[in-house]
Amino acid sequence: xxxxxxxxxLVNKIVxxxxxxxxxxxxxxSLFMVATVGAAAGFLYLTTxxxxxxxxxxxxxxxxxxxxxxxxxxxxxxxxxMKFFPMVFSLFMFIxxxxxxxxVPYFFTVTSQIIVTFALAVxxxxxxxxxxxxxxxxxxxxxxxPQGVPGALLPLVVAIEIISFLSRPISLSVRLFANxxxxxxxxxxxxxxxxxxxxxxxLGIGGAILPLIMTVALTGLEFLVAFLQAYVFxxxxxxxxxxxxxxxxx
Amino acid sequence: xxxxxxxAQSSTTEGAEAHDAAAAGEVHTETGVAHEADHGAGVFPxxxxxxxxxxxxxxxxxxxxxYLLMSKVxxxxxxxxxxxxxxxxxxxxxxxxxxxxxxxxxIAAYEQELASARAKGHSIADTARxxxxxxxxxxRDGVEAGLAKKIAAAxxxxxxxxxxALADVGAIAEETATAVVKQLIGGTVTKAEIAAAFxxxxxx
Numbered sequence: 189x190x191x192x193x194x195x196x197x198l199v200n201k202i203v204x205x206x207x208x209x210x211x212x213x214x215x216x217x218s219l220f221m222v223a224t225v226g227a228a229a230g231f232l233y234l235t236t237x238x239x240x241x242x243x244x245x246x247x248x249x250x251x252x253x254x255x256x257x258x259x260x261x262x263x264x265x266x267x268x269x270m271k272f273f274p275m276v277f278s279l280f281m282f283i284x285x286x287x288x289x290x291x292v293p294y295f296f297t298v299t300s301q302i303i304v305t306f307a308l309a310v311x312x313x314x315x316x317x318x319x320x321x322x323x324x325x326x327x328x329x330x331x332x333x334p335q336g337v338p339g340a341l342l343p344l345v346v347a348i349e350i351i352s353f354l355s356r357p358i359s360l361s362v363r364l365f366a367n368x369x370x371x372x373x374x375x376x377x378x379x380x381x382x383x384x385x386x387x388x389x390x391l392g393i394g395g396a397i398l399p400l401i402m403t404v405a406l407t408g409l410e411f412l413v414a415f416l417q418a419y420v421f422x423x424x425x426x427x428x429x430x431x432x433x434x435x436x437x438x
Numbered sequence: 439x440x441x442x443x444x445x446a447q448s449s450t451t452e453g454a455e456a457h458d459a460a461a462a463g464e465v466h467t468e469t470g471v472a473h474e475a476d477h478g479a480g481v482f483p484x485x486x487x488x489x490x491x492x493x494x495x496x497x498x499x500x501x502x503x504x505y506l507l508m509s510k511v512x513x514x515x516x517x518x519x520x521x522x523x524x525x526x527x528x529x530x531x532x533x534x535x536x537x538x539x540x541x542x543x544x545i546a547a548y549e550q551e552l553a554s555a556r557a558k559g560h561s562i563a564d565t566a567r568x569x570x571x572x573x574x575x576x577x578r579d580g581v582e583a584g585l586a587k588k589i590a591a592a593x594x595x596x597x598x599x600x601x602x603a604l605a606d607v608g609a610i611a612e613e614t615a616t617a618v619v620k621q622l623i624g625g626t627v628t629k630a631e632i633a634a635a636f637x638x639x640x641x642x
Contacts, residue, residue: 199492214492221496225507236515251519277508278501301493303493307497307498365484
């Protein structure tokens with residue numbers, strides 16, 4: 189393996205595939221998307237197959253993730269927002285599983301690709317826009333006109349609201365992508381220090397202890413970040429969906 | 439970085455082999471990074487646009503499949519489990535409150551029964567006590583009456599005996615006096631005299 193910290197983000201073709209002159213190859217990224225879906229769906233499917241009235245430990249994990257997202261969405265977007273539950277639940281489970289799988293050494297981190305996180309963010313914002321206009325028509329544009337703002341300030345406020353809305357898909361995707369990317373690079377760099385320093389004999393091995401401790405601590409932190417970023421993505425999705433469900437009332 | 443530079447090259451050139459043939463001169467002039475970015479772009483891997491189409495397609499396929507699985511299988515299932523449990527708990531609570539009501543009713547009935555039994559017991563005890571008391575009184579009265587009769591009879595006999603004895607005492611005293619007089623004086627005293635003397639002494 190290379191000591192280059194960006195090597196882990198390289199996309200390699202596994203099964204070359206080209207449709208209409210566009211490269212749709214099955215890559216290691218595709219493989220880990222499949223693995224993510226397989227792991228998440230498999231876990232949820234197998235742990236709940238007993239349909240136990242008294243849940244086993246693993247079944248409680250599935251139930252807890254269900255109730256966690258359900259309460260998050262109900263608080264964020266109200267009971268009308270519950271129709272988006274499958275979407276938010278899928279997003280959360282997909283991102284969480286992808287982040288956690290990325291923590292396994294030599295595994296590819298799907299969410300460290302900006303195009304993936306951007307696609308997910310566009311999916312969220314697209315849903316907000318489509319549902320907002322479908323449900324409220326042009327009334328959805330009230331979203332950009334906060335109530336109780338003095339007339340003189342209104343153009344400025346509306347401009348700010350529109351810019352903030354447009355920046356949502358960018359901030360949503362870059363937040364997740366940058367967190368995963370930076371975390372993995374930092375881990376790789378510190379772990380690289382351990383290897384490089386221990387090549388310098390006894391003194392180097394002694395000096396390698398510090399980056400080793402750092403690597404262990406960062407690994408713990410990265411697990412936290414893996415969960416936290418999935419949570420943040422889901423919470424923000426709930427908030428944006430709330431705008432689609434209740435555009436007027438903030 | 440020091441140890442594995444050569445190693446990195448060897449591992450990544452495998453992937454670059456296909457390209458090597460086409461762009462041999464270009465690839466070999468660069469370091470490991472250029473080898474890895476074997477599409478000639480040499481950019482930071484996450485910003486390498488060559489794979490964007492493939493990533494989007496496979497994300498759409500996998501996430502779409504995942505979404506379908508979640509919305510058609512997993513969510514109804516977990517929702518069903520939770521609802522069943524919720525219903526079961528509500529049902530159990532209802533059952534428990536019903537049983538509690540029954541238990542309360544049973545306790546009330548028991549208390550009532552106990553109270554009536556206690557009252558009945560009291561009345562039975564009272565009547566029994568009354569009956570025993572009156573019987574004892576009657577018995578005592580009977581016994582007392584019998585005793586009084588016996589006492590009266592005994593007293594009558596005693597009086598009879600006493601009077602008889604007292605009558606005998608006179609005759610004995612007369613005889614004794616006759617004998618005493620005879621011994622002392624030597625003469626004889628008639629019975630009539632003795633009797634007279636007695637009468638005189640008795641009259642004192």
